[in-house]
Amino acid sequence: MVNLIIDGKNVKADKNMMVLEAARSAGIDIPTLCVHESVSRSGACRLCVVEIKKGSRTRIVTSCLYPVEEGLVVDTKTERVQNVRRLVLELLLARCPESDVLWKMAKEMGVEPQTRFAVDTDKGKCILCRSCVRVCEEIVGVSAIGLFNRGSHKTVGTPFMEKSDVCIGCGACVYVCPTGHIEMTSAGDKRKIWGRTFKMQACEKCGKYFAPIDQLKYISKKTGTPLKEMMICTNCR
Numbered sequence: 001m002v003n004l005i006i007d008g009k010n011v012k013a014d015k016n017m018m019v020l021e022a023a024r025s026a027g028i029d030i031p032t033l034c035v036h037e038s039v040s041r042s043g044a045c046r047l048c049v050v051e052i053k054k055g056s057r058t059r060i061v062t063s064c065l066y067p068v069e070e071g072l073v074v075d076t077k078t079e080r081v082q083n084v085r086r087l088v089l090e091l092l093l094a095r096c097p098e099s100d101v102l103w104k105m106a107k108e109m110g111v112e113p114q115t116r117f118a119v120d121t122d123k124g125k126c127i128l129c130r131s132c133v134r135v136c137e138e139i140v141g142v143s144a145i146g147l148f149n150r151g152s153h154k155t156v157g158t159p160f161m162e163k164s165d166v167c168i169g170c171g172a173c174v175y176v177c178p179t180g181h182i183e184m185t186s187a188g189d190k191r192k193i194w195g196r197t198f199k200m201q202a203c204e205k206c207g208k209y210f211a212p213i214d215q216l217k218y219i220s221k222k223t224g225t226p227l228k229e230m231m232i233c234t235n236c237r
């Protein structure tokens with residue numbers, strides 16, 4: 001364990017923790033967008049910034065990636081920290097003005113509705129955090145999506161924005177996306193995502209459609225579980 005001071009509070013934290021977890025374990029809230037327990041961290045959104053003090057030096061760091069250390073002094077709500085967070089949020093809102101999640105955070109942080117920056121109208125709600133790309137690569141293991149193009153044209157999607165042969169329609173990307181950018185619709189035995197339509201499997205017990213057949217085949221192949229043993233949904237197992 002290590003001892004640190006966060007917002008004037010003595011906090012004990014596991015030596016492997018990041019400052020974000022140490023703060024949360026002490027009941028101190030730090031806003032985040034790109035942190036999800038299922039994926040590795042990218043430090044992409046910069047909303048979780050805090051100020052750390054070592055000797056006479058202070059620095060702004062991203063708390064989700066900064067490891068705790070003995071004697072570290074952290075401030076999560078100084079004027080400097082709040083200004084950086086407001087600026088970050090203003091930039092994100094200029095990119096994604098349709099995002100309810102961002103507007104809610106902006107209201108909580110007192111960010112003015114009029115951003116100083118040129119507003120994009122073609123980026124949807126994507127803040128380019130890469131969580132969807134990471135979950136597809138690290139957890140699902142298919143790498144169906146990625147970030148493409150450069151600079152302000154950077155966008156998330158399937159290669160060349162064409163229908164992906166490797167996507168299994170699992171929706172893990174939708175689950176981790178912090179802003180609700182990825183569209184997935186389900187109706188009857190069909191699920192649509194990333195421009196493809198997937199046929200869903202009905203549970204042999206309750207009859208509900210519960211997973212794309214492509215996803216079940218993929219899991220069966222990966223785990224060696226016979227496909228016929230996977231036809232029952234998790235609720236009925």
Ligand code: SF4
Pocket residue numbers: 125126127128129130131132133156173176177178179180181182
């Ligand atoms: S689609 Fe969502 S998860 Fe993927 S990069 Fe954009 S905001 Fe992040």
Ligand code: FES
Pocket residue numbers: 031032033034035042043044045046047048049062063064065
């Ligand atoms: S939550 Fe830390 S950079 Fe996004």
